[in-house]
Amino acid sequence: MKDQLHALFSQAINTLKSNQVIPTDHQVNLVFERTRQKEHGDFACNIAMMLAKPARKNPRELAALMVEALPSDPLITKVDIAGPGFINVFLASDAHTSVLKAIFDKSDQYGLGKPNSKQKIMVEFVSANPTGPLHVGHGRGAAYGDALARVLTAAGNQVEREYYVNDAGRQMDILAVSVFIRYLQAMGLSVDLPDNGYKGQYVINMGASLAQQHGNKYIVSIDDIVKARSNLEDEAALDATIALTKERLGAKGYKLFFDLALNSILDDIKQDLSEFGVDYDTWYSERSLFDSGKIERAVEKLKASGDVYEKGGAWWFRTTDYGDEKDRVVVRDNGQPTYFASDIAYHQDKLDRGFDLAINVWGSDHHGYIPRVKAALQALGLDQNRLNVLLVQFAVLYRGGEKVGMSTRSGEFVTLRELREDIGSDAARFFYAQRKSEQHMDFDLDLAKAQNNENPMYYVQYAHARICRLFENAVGQSIDVTNLADADFDQLGNDQESTLLTALQRFPEVVEKAAQHFEPHQITYYLKDVATAYHSYYNSNKVLDTEEPRRKAMLALSAATKQVIYNGLTIIGVRAPESM
């Protein structure tokens, strides 16, 4: 539709250029917008205002010349000049009803771009440390990341989802030691869990199951640390405890605790996300970057190019050369690579895998990290624009009007699983998907749990279910509901019908725009618009009581609406129920 308008207006502009009204070398960027009000027609074009200056004419005068030069076309019934110089285009009714044919032709492909016709994109999201169950904060990243992946796919991109598993860091060691201490406790020993260990119930459970499985096989003393701890700083005590545990248990014994902790939590996370409707193509292990030597090679390469230098026994990356605030350590003075070193190798590997674009969905607390990762890509000779980091702001949780603390180590948090069990995956996904990523979000748990009316998802789903019931009733009354695509669409045209038709017509544009700006929330708002248009229509038009042939056209419009709601909800990852 916009393409056709574009072609017609381009002709007009060329005419004006050849008449010397507009400078011939001037670049013209034609934009058509849907109007907000019916009196302004279907589309508005602001081109006359844009060209007013180069053409040295006032906008309304220029608009008049433009309209004059516009070739006539059956698509357009009327063209108005309004306001400061908008050109308002009124479309023929065929132009409205033609959308129905498109919907029947393409059904579940309507609104979607040609598959794999655009970029190859990776979306990496959630990637929470496997040190505990996912909480509702991760839920936002999961819902946003997955909806984004779906929107990008819908727009015609080839998309892969990835979860980066931080299975190599200190946090994992802290977890393993926490499990070990819970194991000792389960065996009846009196050992205290350090204050900064992992305190969740799931750690106790793991310790207990290990005790049951292996008995006293792994009981070793770490009392010396416990006794000495009062002399150490908290974090230092923890590191000492880790070191001693490794030493006393031996590599094999330690690995048992480590792997059990890692695998059981990772399995839990996978299942949790899968039940949330989020399925990944790859689970990328940080440890594999060590094992494959990719980290070492990346660091060597940076040393060779002079981007990494030695100072105070550690190796520093000259990120300041690429706009970062200060240089960053990649290899510590004890020879251990930092998390940043893994991340350099990881992002290099990502781009080496041939993605046109890698999108990272990160929590906003990681924003300071972006410059150094981009610096690394540049230093490695990669185009930093191939990496796009999208920040998701924290959801601040409220319960009973009070803020709820969120700390994985302390074990005080609301899990994603609890939320899903309270309100269901669909409602949770829709609720999260409504917000754009950088918008701060207050999450009232009482409201979320009590949420019936409050969640607009029900409103959208209800429209879908209503249409399903309408068709059941039609069949029950032996009304012919076949070959709706052949209905006489000229039978449609009252206010509610044209509002609805316009809404249905917008769908492809909305999908495209949502993908372009990484804004899946646009789909949810669009769906609410469609649902509103349909509910309103439904209330004042009794479909089944209407005489043929109009009734068939009304059924066609209803079926088309149902299809669009289904397609839209699928993009958000929410089911479209047949009944409610």
Added chain:
RNA sequence: GCGCCCGUAGCUCAACUGGAUAGAGCAACGGCCUUCUAAGCCGUAGGUUACAGGUUCGAGUCCUGUCGGGCGCGCCA
């Protein structure tokens, strides 16, 4: 102190990415169920878009400053 994000109706959020009279839901008020699902519809009320300047035909949107909130500023991950 420096950096990033945010500030829109009583509350939670939109606003086609610079367009025309800033819109929804919830909460409030008034109507609509013997007729296809009332988880719905129709209507009323609610705004100096934090504040002050600037850019231009045109600003909630861009720039500068101020105020307020969130988050960062480790040889943690």
